[in-house]
Amino acid sequence: MVTTKHKSLIVVTLVGAALISATGVGAAAGSIQSCTVSSSCTVGEFVYDDEYTPVTGGTCIITARDPNGVVYIDPTAMTYTSDGWFSYQFTAPTTTGYYRAQVCCTIGTEYMCLDKSWEVVAAAASVPSAGDIASAVWGYSSRTMSGFGTLAADVWNRIPRTLTAGSVESADLTKIKQTGDANRLLLERLVNKPIIQNFIEEDIPEVGTKIEETRTVANQLFMSGQFVVSKTGVVSLKWGQLTDSELSKSMVEIGKTLGEETDSVATNTMFGQLASLKAAWGWKELDIAYDQAKAVKQAMADRRFSGVKSLTSFAAALEKAVGSVVARVDEVEKLAAVLEEKQIEADKMLAGGATQTRVDQLVKAVLAVNRLPKVERALAPSFAADTSEKRLKNRVLAVRGLIGANKKFLAKGMTGSVDYTWLEVGSIVFKSLVTNxxxxxxxxxxxxxxLPEEIKKEDILQTDAGLEVKFDAEKNQYYVEGQYLLKPGESRTLAVRTTDIWIISQEMVDSVRKQAVELARPLEKTAYFAQSITLKSDIDVALDKVLALQKTAVTPEQKIRAYREAQIEMNGAADKMDKLKDLVTQASASTNLFGFVGGSQTMAVWGLIIILVAGFVFLAIYMRTLNGGGGEVKMEEPKVYRTGQGKMAIAVLVGVLTAGMTGMVSWKVNSGPAPMVLGVGGPDIVRVIVPTGGTVNVLLSTSVKSGVVARLNMSTEAIRLAQDAKWVQVAAEDQSWQGWVAREFVVESGGE
Known part of the structure; x- marks a missing residue:
């Protein structure tokens, strides 16, 4: 049985087409559900608990907006069946387009929301079957097997009519133009439809290697073109002198150089080289060169003199087309070099020495080589920075982002849509450039x-209008989503501002370092000293690397990567710290008489040993007394009272010694400090201090490796529940969180 506390919702996305007719709806797993205008449409989900038992006792609410953003479905409860199917049925409206919808389910204390958007489309025109077409043809009343009716007469009786020219009415031209424009716009939507999805992990594209490979292939293509031109020229000049065998041999050589139209990128022929460049860049110059190579290939079949002349002409055209390709490679190579140079200059400014004059000069130089349309607004700040230094840095970061966008555009062959994201400071601003x-x-x-996986919803401070924050349960990441109408050739920059959580503070590093020192100090005169020195040294190295990683990060992207690497080092330091604690525990049982930590077990053993030794000593004294101190033993009647007094003295002495040792053991065991009892007489209020511009993590346990329960961005009061030498357990006054905070961040209420 799954309790409410541990129950979670498992939602299986299904297609509403299972409940309605095929003409009314069509959808597939992973695609947007489509509803035909004025048809019945159903939106639904199956909901299960952890044991995949259908949930029927909860509530699922659906809301939706039409393509204009107007509320189409107010929050409405969905119906459900015993198999866990929650659904909502409606008649698709006449307004076509994308309807944004969300389904939120509440089952006990669990809550989950899903995107259930759909698209309303116009009814498709019915397509006649082959049988219908055949029936219409054979059933036509004026059909004959041998005549065309009045078709010929209508053609010849057309006035005016000539054999060399014809007239077309202006209305026909207008209709043809409208049809051509419509088809052109439809093709434009299919080819240049921009759909943007990206991640912070994307780097500025590296086009250097690609250009080097392109240069190698372009040089080979140029040499092949020169060979074809040279060979066709020789054949043209000596056509009358060449035998059929010699002519055939020359054509074979030209054919091998050209290759076949189906040659792949791995083939060292002109067609293969053109295919390689087309796959990498897709330039129109490559299409022209490809067509000219096909023309040369076809002209080789005509061995007549006129055919050879045509072959020479096509070869010259091919040479010119290849020259255009090489010139395009030169252009791209120079542009990539300038962009790389300006990126290096921007990186140097970020490292230090940026002035307003230098930044303005950099902006002017980058805009001069920019290939993206209308991007000047991308350099404007999205959110106000709190200092002039940050404003200047953000301008450099924006220029660097524009350089990255141009590199990405260059890598795509300077065709199609471009999207690129970069980061700015204050706190951390994610800016995405999108183009039409x-x-x-x-x-x-x-x-x-x-957004980066470390971001939680409360860390998102501000978004541009039109952007919605959503959560991807599969990737376990938050993301922002939006739709924007862009004019032809328009570019737009969209921004999201978040809290800067990618910081491991100096205070946290110092706290871990101090803890290592205090753990290692008592091991100095033990057998574990060498191991403790090694572990402490490893911890210090890891902590030094944490500080170095964060110090060398210049851009926000580098800062996030440095933080992730630093977290790995912190986890490694925590592992070493646990091993150091284990050494302290081992040393506590064997260091000295009273032990090191607690020592009750060691004290008990030594107490028994001392009692046994004392017993043997007093037994020897007793035997000596019985023998009268040595010498010849006189056979006398022993004095009973003396023997009884000796036994009594020994018994008393042993009893006193035993009681003393037992008392010492008990005192040692119980003489530790009494545990702190907090909260007596009301909540113990303390204040958690957050350093300026930083954060303080509330952890699940007293280990830096444990999970983060909450992240505090500002100083706040909390209830102290418990504490030890290094950590304090605190809880929010509204009970929204509870966990452990490093003790150096906690002061008494009213203190700073």
């Missing part, structure tokens, strides 16, 4: 940007 690649039509850009 079409120069003909306005288009809706769909942006989906995944």
């Amino acid at each position: 690649p079409s120069l003909l039509i306005s288009q809706t850009v769909e942006l989906k940007y995944y």
Whole structure:
């Protein structure tokens, strides 16, 4: 039986088409559900608990907005069946487009929301079957097997009519133009539809290696083109002197150089080289060169003199096309070099020495080589920075982001849509540049940007209008999503501001270092000293690396990566700390008479040993007394009272010694400090101090490796529940969180 406390919702996405007719809805797993105008449509989910038992006692609410953002479905409860199916049925409206919808389910104390958006589409025109077409043809009343009716007469009786020219009415031209424009716009939407989805893990594209490979292939293509031109020229000049065998041999050599139209990128022929460049860049110059190579290949079949002349002409055209390709490679190579140079200059400014004049000069130089349309607004700040230093740094970061966007555009062959994201400071600002690649039509850009995995919802401080914060349960990450209508060739920058949580404070590092020192100190005169020195040294190295990683990070992207590497080092230091604690525990049982930590077991053993030794000593004294101190033993009647007095003295002495040792053991065991009892007489209020510009983590336990319960961005009062030498257990006054905080961040209420 799954209790309410441990129950979680398992939601299985299914297609509403299972409940309605095929003409009314069509969807597939992983795609957007489509509903036909004015048809019945159902949106639903199966809901299970942890044991995959259908949930029927909860409540699921659906809300939706139409393509214009107007509320289409107010929060409405969904119906459910015994198999856990929660659904909502409606008649699809006449307004076509994308309807944003959300389903939120509450089962006991559990709560989950899902995206259930759908699309309303127009009814498709019915397509006649082959049988219908055949019936219409054979059932036509004027059909004959041998005549065309009045078709010929209508053609010849057309006035005016000529054999060399014809007339077309202006209305026909208008209709043809409208049809051509419509088809062109449809193709534009298919080819240049921008859909943006990216992650912070994306780096500035490295185009250097790609350009080097392109240069190698372009040089080979140029040499192959020169060979074809040279060979066709020789054949043209000596056509009358060449035998059929010699002519055939020359054509074979030209054919091997050209290759076949189906050659892949791995083939060392002109067609293979063109295929390689097309796969990498997709330039129109490559299409022209490809067509010219095909023309040369076809012209080789005509061995007549006129055919050879045509072959020479096509070869010259191919040479010119290849020259255009090489010139394009030169252009890209120079642009990449300038962008790389400006990126290095920007990195130097971020490292130090940036002035307003230098930054303005950098902006001007980058805009001069920029290939993206209307990007000047990308350099404007999205959120106000609190200092002039941060404002200047953000301008450099924006220029660096524009350089990265151009590199990405360059890597794509300077065609199609481009999206690129960079980070700025104050706290941390994520900026995404999106473009509409079409120069003909306005288009809706769909942006989906995944935030770093460390971000929680409370860390998101501000977003641009139109961006929604959502959670991807599969990736376990928050993301922002939005749709924006961009004019032809328009670019836009969208921003999200979050708390800077990628900091491991100097105070936290010092606290761990101090704890290592205090643990290692008592081991100095033990057999574990060498091991403790090694462990402490490893901890110090890890902590030094943590500080060095954070210090060398210049850009916010580098800061996030440095934080993640530093967390690995902190976890390693925590492992070494646990091993150091184990050494202290082992040393406590064997250090001295009273032990090191507690020592009750060691004290008991030594107490028994001392009692046994004392017993033997007093037994020897007793035997000596009986013998009269030595010498010849006189056979006398022993004095009973003396013997009884000796035995009594020994018994009393042993009893006193035993009682003393037992008392000492008990005192040692119980003489430790009494445990602190907090909260007597009311809550013990303390204040958790958060350093300026930093955060303090509330941990699950007294280990830096434990999970983070809460992250405090500002100083706050809390209830102290318990504490030890290093940590304090605190809870929020509203009971929203409870955990452990390093003791140096906690002061008495009213203190700072």
